[in-house]
Amino acid sequence: MFESLGQKLGKVFTGLRGKGALKEDDVNDAMREIRVALLEADVALPVVKAFIETVKTKAIGQEVIASVTPAQQVVKIVHDALVEMLGSETAELKFTAPPSVYLMVGLQGSGKTTSTAKIARMLSEKQRKKVLMASLDVYRPAAQEQLRQLGAQTDIATLPILAGQKPAEITKRALEAGCLEGFDVVILDTAGRLAIDEEMMAEVALVRDLAKPVETLLVADAMTGQDAVNVAKAFEDKVGLSGIILTRVDGDARGGAALSMKSVTGKPVKFLGTGEKSDALEPFHPDRIAGRILGMGDVVSLVEKAIETVDQNEAEEMARKFQKGQFDFNDLLMQMRQMQKMGGVQSLVKMLPGLGEMASKLDEAGVDDKIIKRQEAIILSMTPQERSKPEILNASRKRRIAEGCGMTVQDVNKLYKQLQQMQTVMKRMKKMGMGKMAGMMQGLMNDKDKEIMAERMQAQGFKGLPGNGGDFLGANPFLKKK
Amino acid sequence: MFWRKDKKQDSQAAPVGVIEPVAEKHPEPSLPPREGDRPGETWLSRLGMGLSKSSTKLGQGIADLLTKRKLDQETLDGLEELLITADLGPQTAARVIADFSQDRFGKDLDDNEIKAALSESIARILEPVAVPLAFDRRDEGPFVVLVCGVNGAGKTTTIGKIAHNLQCEGKRVAIAAGDTFRAAAVEQLKVWAERTGSVFLAKDAGSDAAAVAFEAYEAAKRQGVDVLLVDTAGRLHNKSNLMAELQKVIRVLKKHNDNLPHATLLVLDSTTGQNAHAQVETFRDMVNVTGLVVTKLDGSAKGGVVIGLADRFALPIHLIGVGEGIEDLQPFKARDFSDSLVGLQR
Numbered sequence: 001m002f003e004s005l006g007q008k009l010g011k012v013f014t015g016l017r018g019k020g021a022l023k024e025d026d027v028n029d030a031m032r033e034i035r036v037a038l039l040e041a042d043v044a045l046p047v048v049k050a051f052i053e054t055v056k057t058k059a060i061g062q063e064v065i066a067s068v069t070p071a072q073q074v075v076k077i078v079h080d081a082l083v084e085m086l087g088s089e090t091a092e093l094k095f096t097a098p099p100s101v102y103l104m105v106g107l108q109g110s111g112k113t114t115s116t117a118k119i120a121r122m123l124s125e126k127q128r129k130k131v132l133m134a135s136l137d138v139y140r141p142a143a144q145e146q147l148r149q150l151g152a153q154t155d156i157a158t159l160p161i162l163a164g165q166k167p168a169e170i171t172k173r174a175l176e177a178g179c180l181e182g183f184d185v186v187i188l189d190t191a192g193r194l195a196i197d198e199e200m201m202a203e204v205a206l207v208r209d210l211a212k213p214v215e216t217l218l219v220a221d222a223m224t225g226q227d228a229v230n231v232a233k234a235f236e237d238k239v240g241l242s243g244i245i246l247t248r249v250d251g252d253a254r255g256g257a258a259l260s261m262k263s264v265t266g267k268p269v270k271f272l273g274t275g276e277k278s279d280a281l282e283p284f285h286p287d288r289i290a291g292r293i294l295g296m297g298d299v300v301s302l303v304e305k306a307i308e309t310v311d312q313n314e315a316e317e318m319a320r321k322f323q324k325g326q327f328d329f330n331d332l333l334m335q336m337r338q339m340q341k342m343g344g345v346q347s348l349v350k351m352l353p354g355l356g357e358m359a360s361k362l363d364e365a366g367v368d369d370k371i372i373k374r375q376e377a378i379i380l381s382m383t384p385q386e387r388s389k390p391e392i393l394n395a396s397r398k399r400r401i402a403e404g405c406g407m408t409v410q411d412v413n414k415l416y417k418q419l420q421q422m423q424t425v426m427k428r429m430k431k432m433g434m435g436k437m438a439g440m441m442q443g444l445m446n447d448k449d450k451e452i453m454a455e456r457m458q459a460q461g462f463k464g465l466p467g468n469g470g471d472f473l474g475a476n477p478f479l480k481k482k
Numbered sequence: 483m484f485w486r487k488d489k490k491q492d493s494q495a496a497p498v499g500v501i502e503p504v505a506e507k508h509p510e511p512s513l514p515p516r517e518g519d520r521p522g523e524t525w526l527s528r529l530g531m532g533l534s535k536s537s538t539k540l541g542q543g544i545a546d547l548l549t550k551r552k553l554d555q556e557t558l559d560g561l562e563e564l565l566i567t568a569d570l571g572p573q574t575a576a577r578v579i580a581d582f583s584q585d586r587f588g589k590d591l592d593d594n595e596i597k598a599a600l601s602e603s604i605a606r607i608l609e610p611v612a613v614p615l616a617f618d619r620r621d622e623g624p625f626v627v628l629v630c631g632v633n634g635a636g637k638t639t640t641i642g643k644i645a646h647n648l649q650c651e652g653k654r655v656a657i658a659a660g661d662t663f664r665a666a667a668v669e670q671l672k673v674w675a676e677r678t679g680s681v682f683l684a685k686d687a688g689s690d691a692a693a694v695a696f697e698a699y700e701a702a703k704r705q706g707v708d709v710l711l712v713d714t715a716g717r718l719h720n721k722s723n724l725m726a727e728l729q730k731v732i733r734v735l736k737k738h739n740d741n742l743p744h745a746t747l748l749v750l751d752s753t754t755g756q757n758a759h760a761q762v763e764t765f766r767d768m769v770n771v772t773g774l775v776v777t778k779l780d781g782s783a784k785g786g787v788v789i790g791l792a793d794r795f796a797l798p799i800h801l802i803g804v805g806e807g808i809e810d811l812q813p814f815k816a817r818d819f820s821d822s823l824v825g826l827q828r
Contacts, residue, residue: 039572042755045563108778108806109634109751139806140639141673146666153665194781221634225569225755227783234782248633251718253757276633276663 027059030074043256044229047085047263055081085259086286091243091268093123094214099132099178099186101211104245105204105235106219108192111247113143115219115273116189117150118281119245124156129184134159134174136167136207137191147189154278157183167191167203171210188213195234204239215242217270220257222248228257229264236265247273250280327423329387333379336372377405378415390419553591558583561600568786568823571756574793578603597826604823607789608816613798615745615773617648623703624656624710626735626742628695630728630769631749632761633716636777636803638667640749641711642674643803643811649678653708658698659684660691660731661715671713677808681707691715691727692734699738712743719764728769747800749775752785759787762795776814777803784823 031052038048058077094100102119104112116133123129133151135158137143144161151158159174171188178186188211193200208216218232218241235241244265246258249272258269269284379387381404386393393401393416395409402409558579565575582603591599617625627644629637638661645655657675659682661667668684675682683698695712702710714731717724735742748771750758765771779785779802788799799814821827 036572039566040756042569042757045567107753107781109636111634140670142666142669145669146664149665194778196782221751221753223632223751223754223757225753225783225787226567227569227753227781228755230782231753248718250721251632251757252720252760253755256755 024060027056027074030059031056034078038256038259041254041256042223042225042228042260044226044260044264047229047260050263051081051085051259082259083286085263087262087268091270091284093119093270094242095185096214099175099183100215101175101178101213102185102187102215102217103204103208103211103213103239104187104189104217104219105239105241106192107194107221107231108140110192110219110221111245111273112192112219113137113146113150113189114276114278115217115245115247115271115281116147116187117154117156117278118273119217119271120151120156120185120187121154121278122281123185124154130157130182131185131187132157132159132174132178132181132183133187133189134170134177135161135189136170137189138165138167138170139191143191150278157181167207168210171207175211186211195231195238201234201238208239213242216240217243217245218261218265218267219245219247220261221253222246222255222257222272223251223253224257226260228260232261232265232267236267241265241267243268243270245269245271245273246284249282250274327419327426328390329379329382329419332419332422333376333387336376336379340372374405374407374411375415378402378407378412381405390416552588553583553586553596554588558587561596565786568784569755570786571759571790574786574790577793578607578789581606594826597824601817601820601824601826604789604820605816607793608799608820611792611796611799612814612816613773613800614813615747615798615800617644617653617709619708620744621739621741623699623739623742624707625744626699626710626712628712628714628732628735628743628746628769629749629775630714630746630765630771631716632718632751633664635716635749635751635754637661637716637749638671638674638713639806640747640775640777640801640803640811641671641713642678643808644711644801645674645678645680646808647811648709649680654681654706656681656683656698656702656705656707656710658694658702658710658712660694660698660713662687662689662691662694663715667713667715680711681705692731695731696734696737699735699742703738719761719768725764725768732769745772746770747773747775748797749777750788752776752779752788752802753781753783754787756787756790758791759794762791762797766795766797771797773798773800775799775801775803780804780810785819786823788819 034055035048035052038051039045043051055078058081059074093102104116106112113135120131120133124131133147133156135144135147137147148158148161150156159170159177162170162173165173167190174186174188177183188207190204190207191200193204195201216239218235220228220231224231232241232244244258244261244267246255246269249255261267262269269286272282272284274280274282378401381401386397386401393412398409398412398416402412561582562575562579565578566572570578578600582600586599617627619625629641631637641657645657648655655678657671657678657680659668659671661671662685665687668687672682672684674680681702683694683701685694685697691714698712699710712731712735714728715724717728719725732743732746746769748762748765750761754761762771762774774788774791774797776785776788776799791797792799801811802814802819804810804812
């Protein structure tokens with residue numbers, strides 16, 4: 001979602017690139033652009049002003065370090081300021097003696113109920129917590145029913161619905177059930193309310209006093225505009241927050257709201273909602289997001305995702321084949337499927353450094369995951385023999401395959417050619433040896449990427465770096481893990 | 483295929499696979515018919531209430547800026563920033579200020595004159611898009627309205643309110659539950675259908691939304707309904723598969739009649755910032771949106787993004803949502819909106 005802002009800043013810094021020193025005029029130009037970009041990204045005006053001031057004073061008059069361009073220097077300053085603003089480390093959920101009570105608050109339609117189910121599922125699956133969900137939304141039609149259904153879908157307990165109960169009564173019942181039935185966590189999902197609605201804010205304050213939550217999470221839409229500061233401030237003042245969940249991050253909103261709310265409440269963004277399904281919840285890593293804002297890509301997320309989704313044995317098998325220079329349609333198919341497991345071409349491209357702009361070009365060109373689906377269909381229309389021995393493909397086989405998958409012979413040819421190209425690359429790699437691979441990778445990246453990536457990787461505890469003879473590529477599904 | 487047509491307790495569950503003719507529906511007796519003189523006042527006061535925070539803030543801001551007598555660059559910069567905080571976005575704010583300062587720069591103006599002039603500049607942009615939607619039959623079938631938008635914008639609530647308004651006008655309304663994805667979306671809409679005495683047409687959760695719309699039209703037409711409101715699941719505009727699903731709903735509706743749907747409404751949350759531009763652009767391009775409904779204007783959000791939208795897309799803004807109550811849906815009026823935005827009381 002932050003790529004668009006990254007693109008804008010990218011343009012600013014292209015202008016700065018190639019100049020020898022950080023002059024005040026250059027910095028002012030850049031800051032004007034950054035101001036507009038941040039405002040268009042829905043960062044609240046006061047926050048923008050404060051941010052610009054910080055960055056400006058830091059940037060002007062800085063000595064130009066040899067071997068670094070002014071652009072890189074400004075990028076670094078802006079990046080650091082963004083990280084600082086977003087919070088300096090990952091915020092984990094807190095627990096008390098069971099049951100830990102979590103209170104979910106926010107405006108109407110911000111995604112509280114969905115987020116409730118996501119957090120419950122994450123706690124129960126990844127941390128083995130016994131979770132109870134209770135909806136205090138007695139206003140919106142079928143809101144309680146919605147949580148009940150989500151609970152049934154994800155196998156999370158929900159408090160039985162008793163018609164006619166007030167939020168305070170439901171809270172008491174939830175706490176009682178939480179104690180008696182040995183739940184680790186009780187999540188209270190409240191009704192959406194406007195921050196200026198005194199009565200409703202008093203109601204949620206009453207619930208807070210009853211439940212004494214260890215986490216009070218403000219659920220806010222990543223698309224929120226300037227009002228984000230008012231909303232966050234009102235909830236912080238009247239209810240008291242422990243953190244923020246930013247939803248609909250899978251949209252293309254630039255998410256300035258995250259910066260606004262963090263800076264006005266001082267409370268960390270703890271999670272990002274990244275889809276409609278109940279597992280689409282990601283922890284918030286400020287340093288990664290700052291990197292994404294700057295269009296530097298999100299390499300760490302990519303690596304983690306790869307590790308999570310790629311079957312280790314499959315990867316090793318693939319690596320062996322790679323080294324031998326063998327690569328057939330079976331491998332291509334496996335590779336495509338792994339790619340899709342990782343979220344498809346689009347999301348992969350977006351996470352890679354320097355490719356932020358390419359993602360939008362891919363969009364424009366209509367390149368999407370459908371192409372992969374089609375290529376998959378072509379391979380699936382082949383016999384096992386054809387898949388493992390691509391060279392036996394002749395005109396009549398190709399025709400049969402094309403008919404089988406509803407594509408043309410040209411499409412089949414294209415895919416075959418692609419495979420041959422990959423085989424060639426692999427053979428070359430085999431000659432070069434693995435050590436030189438890293439060098440090749442390094443050649444593909446510019447200095448800026450390397451610098452940022454190096455920093456990122458170190459921060460995340462990755463020892464190896466491309467160029468340091470390390471094993472960054474170990475996370476690559478197609479290479480052997482050492 | 484389980485079609486439900488619940489409304490009154492005495493109605494029987496429809497047998498499997500059959501769409502039952504539905505008994506004459508009337509608005510619930512508990513809902514008083516709308517008095518003719520309500521809208522003007524209510525609309526203003528409600529919007530006034532909703533925007534009061536922003537109004538006072540903007541109004542106060544304008545007062546603070548006027549320590550000097552003459553309208554100078556500093557004052558203009560301040561005004562521009564005030565507009566930015568109302569979500570107009572940097573570009574639109576700059577344009578409004580440029581328009582406003584023409585002929586006024588360097589002149590003596592008091593607080594109220596500035597407000598009035600600023601409101602005037604904004605109203606000029608909004609006036610062309612303040613177009614009410616006439617829910618009148620255009621052919622032998624019902625007037626079909628497709629309601630779409632991103633998740634949590636307020637589609638279902640808006641449908642409930644539209645249904646109420648139409649029932650009060652004496653129209654017969656049917657509501658089709660096209661959100662077959664989100665948990666309890668069908669149940670939520672059903673409650674609204676019951677409240678408003680509308681015919682409720684639905685299939686099981688997980689069914690094809692296009693099939694729901696297609697069959698709902700048949701049922702609504704057979705039952706002589708005046709207006710068919712088709713709900714859809716919330717979808718982010720950048721999800722091409724979900725947008726394709728919405729296109730399919732329209733494609734399938736057109737099999738009945740090429741003019742369907744007669745209106746496609748995009749529901750926009752007024753708390754949304756500049757992303758509203760991307761939403762409107764994509765929904766317009768993909769599903770040919772014919773008009774907007776702006777919701778949640780009773781909050782502290784100013785909804786200033788609609789000014790930029792009006793300028794750029796010129797799509798009609800038909801209705802605004804100003805509360806959770808069944809009557810809190812009002813026609814959009816440019817002057818009232820702009821007055822409230824700058825905190826001007828006339």
